[in-house]
Amino acid sequence: MKAGKAFGAGLVLTMALAAGGCSSIRESRGYIVDQSLVNAVQPGIDNRQSVEGTLGRPSFVSQYGTPTWYYISSTTGRKPFVSPRIESHSVLAVQFDASGNVVSAERSGVNKVAFLSPDGDQTPTLGRERGFFEDLFGNIGQVGAPGAGPGAGGPGR
Template structure:
């Protein structure tokens, strides 16, 4: 019975940055710079490409039951913004409250054009190869 119960337990996985509250709490605006932040927290999960230079440290804990999709249990983002001189301008923490869950609309991507059937795809090009309207007419044309 213990084996059956252990098979139904959820599996917890950590993804991304491993948060240490002592280290993340030690980063302070006006005192730290890029070098000290990297020495304290390590390389960021990703950096902003446009606008204000910002380093993001992203951490997620997922829970998954057997044969089910993983669910996000905990999620945190530490955003460290820098000024032009490379000094810390601000530190912002956010969590699951800012996560947006998207549901795709169907399983197909809409495209321009018409839908072709299997047989149109299979036999649609018969006679089109080498035809003058096909942009050629064969070799030497």
């Protein structure tokens, strides 16, 4: 009877460990949001120095158009051996005027995320398509062609 109880206890322990391995793994990526600090940024009051002092350096800075700082935060969750999925996503876009004062601070979420779906395993390119043998033997006759020798007008000649 003792062997049966030990086997049952071992089986229960194994099942508990297996169930624990199926729990979701959460990861925070990017800027870690502190709502009280985000709410402290006020248009017309703050400037670039005060925003950087409050929120830190931005995740991205706009290169064109209105000067804008982006603070991007994502929380992903995944089960073991499965690709991660976005659970929450937020973007804080702080826009500045020409003198560096905050014009607006807009928040957006996962509703503005663009999901891209690649088309197969090839990238379409412009130009002509070459076959296997053309790739393999395409340079035959090119080496040693007239005008390609050392006497030809190359660099420095």
